[in-house]
Amino acid sequence: MIIQIDMAADIPIYQQIRNQIVLGVAMGKMKAGDPLPTVRQLAGEIGVNPMTVNKAYGLLKGEGVIIMDRRNGAQIHRLPIEGDAMDLDFDQRMTLLISEARIKGASGQELKERIIQLIDRIYEMKEVVS
Amino acid sequence: MIIQIDMAADIPIYQQIRNQIVLGVAMGKMKAGDPLPTVRQLAGEIGVNPMTVNKAYGLLKGEGVIIMDRRNGAQIHRLPIEGDAMDLDFDQRMTLLISEARIKGASGQELKERIIQLIDRIYEMKEVVS
Amino acid sequence: MIIQIDMAADIPIYQQIRNQIVLGVAMGKMKAGDPLPTVRQLAGEIGVNPMTVNKAYGLLKGEGVIIMDRRNGAQIHRLPIEGDAMDLDFDQRMTLLISEARIKGASGQELKERIIQLIDRIYEMKEVVS
Amino acid sequence: MIIQIDMAADIPIYQQIRNQIVLGVAMGKMKAGDPLPTVRQLAGEIGVNPMTVNKAYGLLKGEGVIIMDRRNGAQIHRLPIEGDAMDLDFDQRMTLLISEARIKGASGQELKERIIQLIDRIYEMKEVVS
DNA sequence: GTGGTCTAGACCACC
DNA sequence: GTGGTCTAGACCACG
Numbered sequence: 001m002i003i004q005i006d007m008a009a010d011i012p013i014y015q016q017i018r019n020q021i022v023l024g025v026a027m028g029k030m031k032a033g034d035p036l037p038t039v040r041q042l043a044g045e046i047g048v049n050p051m052t053v054n055k056a057y058g059l060l061k062g063e064g065v066i067i068m069d070r071r072n073g074a075q076i077h078r079l080p081i082e083g084d085a086m087d088l089d090f091d092q093r094m095t096l097l098i099s100e101a102r103i104k105g106a107s108g109q110e111l112k113e114r115i116i117q118l119i120d121r122i123y124e125m126k127e128v129v130s
Numbered sequence: 131m132i133i134q135i136d137m138a139a140d141i142p143i144y145q146q147i148r149n150q151i152v153l154g155v156a157m158g159k160m161k162a163g164d165p166l167p168t169v170r171q172l173a174g175e176i177g178v179n180p181m182t183v184n185k186a187y188g189l190l191k192g193e194g195v196i197i198m199d200r201r202n203g204a205q206i207h208r209l210p211i212e213g214d215a216m217d218l219d220f221d222q223r224m225t226l227l228i229s230e231a232r233i234k235g236a237s238g239q240e241l242k243e244r245i246i247q248l249i250d251r252i253y254e255m256k257e258v259v260s
Numbered sequence: 261m262i263i264q265i266d267m268a269a270d271i272p273i274y275q276q277i278r279n280q281i282v283l284g285v286a287m288g289k290m291k292a293g294d295p296l297p298t299v300r301q302l303a304g305e306i307g308v309n310p311m312t313v314n315k316a317y318g319l320l321k322g323e324g325v326i327i328m329d330r331r332n333g334a335q336i337h338r339l340p341i342e343g344d345a346m347d348l349d350f351d352q353r354m355t356l357l358i359s360e361a362r363i364k365g366a367s368g369q370e371l372k373e374r375i376i377q378l379i380d381r382i383y384e385m386k387e388v389v390s
Numbered sequence: 391m392i393i394q395i396d397m398a399a400d401i402p403i404y405q406q407i408r409n410q411i412v413l414g415v416a417m418g419k420m421k422a423g424d425p426l427p428t429v430r431q432l433a434g435e436i437g438v439n440p441m442t443v444n445k446a447y448g449l450l451k452g453e454g455v456i457i458m459d460r461r462n463g464a465q466i467h468r469l470p471i472e473g474d475a476m477d478l479d480f481d482q483r484m485t486l487l488i489s490e491a492r493i494k495g496a497s498g499q500e501l502k503e504r505i506i507q508l509i510d511r512i513y514e515m516k517e518v519v520s
Numbered sequence: 521g522t523g524g525t526c527t528a529g530a531c532c533a534c535c
Numbered sequence: 536g537t538g539g540t541c542t543a544g545a546c547c548a549c550g
Binding site: 019023025026027080083086095096108112116118123 | 149152153155156157195210211212213214215216220221223224225226227228229230231232233234235236238240241242244245246248249250252253
């Protein structure tokens with residue numbers, strides 16, 4: 001599991017770390033119970049301040065994606081995590097994304113095909129849920 | 131076209147204004163050539179500083195969504211927006227959105243149905259681009 | 261001689277009018293002594309405020325491109341007009357233009373070929389100078 | 391890299407700052423990865439409000455010339471700038487520049503020689519893009 | 521420390 | 536009237 005940070009992006013680094021771990025879990029690269037590197041280890045690898053990694057882990061813990069244990073460090077939580085999968089926030093962000101594509105000229109059919117393709121790629125790995 | 135601002139949200143106000151106008155255009159509430167409220171007018175209505183609205187309009191102008199006319203204020207651009215409709219940024223944001231839904235337990239089928247529903251709702255209004 | 265105005269452009273309308281007349285003169289579409297439409301006429305044709313056209317004519321008069329006569333209206337002045345053809349302002353604007361092209365990846369050779377092509381097109385009409 | 395501002399010029403200050411940095415990059419005074427002064431630093435040096443410098447940096451960021459890094463301030467972008475080097479805007483500005491020179495009496499030959507001289511001066515520094 | 525955001529208030533160019 | 540620019544000063548998120 002390699003974390004790639006884009007220092008030029010507008011997205012805060014701690015958010016990028018959080019996002020990449022979410023992606024890793026959803027695509028089956030990391031499974032429930034798998035250990036995460038320690039804060040210092042990961043911070044050293046990607047060259048950021050340990051406080052930044054700590055903040056990302058805190059976010060993930062708050063979301064229920066990981067559990068932090070004083071003895072074993074952090075590890076992926078049992079899945080699925082709590083919360084409605086497709087809540088208001090999901091709809092709003094999805095609607096905005098589709099709208100931006102529409103005003104750039106995408107057709108509804110193009111969009112559907114592309115998104116189905118992306119979903120299939122993510123769900124390629126069966127049984128992510130523990 | 132009413133702009134609703136959530137002062138408590140962590141999304142910057144100028145970004146919220148920009149998003150709502152993009153949504154309005156994509157869903158056909160605003161058509162090419164339609165006038166937008168003036169900077170001062172909109173600022174007064176939603177109770178923010180004109181500079182904040184100005185920044186939102188500047189963003190939209192940079193994206194090619196609106197044009198700023200010294201005589202008539204701003205209006206929706208008549209030319210199609212430049213840029214690939216489904217670029218790398220689109221894929222990344224979409225992949226993240228789908229991944230978040232998956233780890234909350236959504237099935238691939240559920241996701242496809244929901245997203246197709248959202249797309250159909252947005253594309254209900256035919257011919258947004260004049 | 262048709263004047264085309266781009267209301268969406270950042271360039272002020274009076275400046276656009278001035279520029280197009282300069283282009284028309286340089287490319288031989290208008291010669292010394294040719295009459296320009298009256299302020300009201302041109303304003304009506306392109307749908308702008310007469311004050312705007314008036315300002316453009318004032319600019320051109322100040323530069324020596326046209327002369328304004330109460331009886332005959334405005335007409336193109338005898339060419340060439342006064343002033344160093346390649347002054348400091350020319351060098352600065354040209355340097356900026358070339359620099360912008362360079363950072364977008366243009367090679368020196370590409371630039372020279374393109375510019376020579378543009379010069380030849382403009383100088384196609386022999387003997388603009390009266 | 392010293393930025394010189396002409397407070398009396400009719401070009402906005404933020405535009406002057408942007409232009410000088412573009413020139414600096416194109417002429418090799420600044421290379422990819424080189425740090426720019428911080429917003430507050432530069433604002434202090436040239437005696438303007440930080441917001442003005444911020445606007446200039448925002449422009450350059452939007453153009454892909456620089457990246458803004460929360461840790462190290464701004465620096466020259468390492469990737470080539472997107473966009474056609476010689477687009478419609480380039481042609482129009484170049485045509486206007488040549489036309490203005492022609493009506494002041496410049497010959498096509500004079501122009502070609504002068505412009506080639508300017509290009510060679512700018513491209514003196516090999517390999518600006520890292 | 522940095523940049524990001526927002527405010528209040530001002531003056532100017534354009535039309 | 537409009538938007539464009541600039542200032543002074545403030546608070547916050549990020550690292």
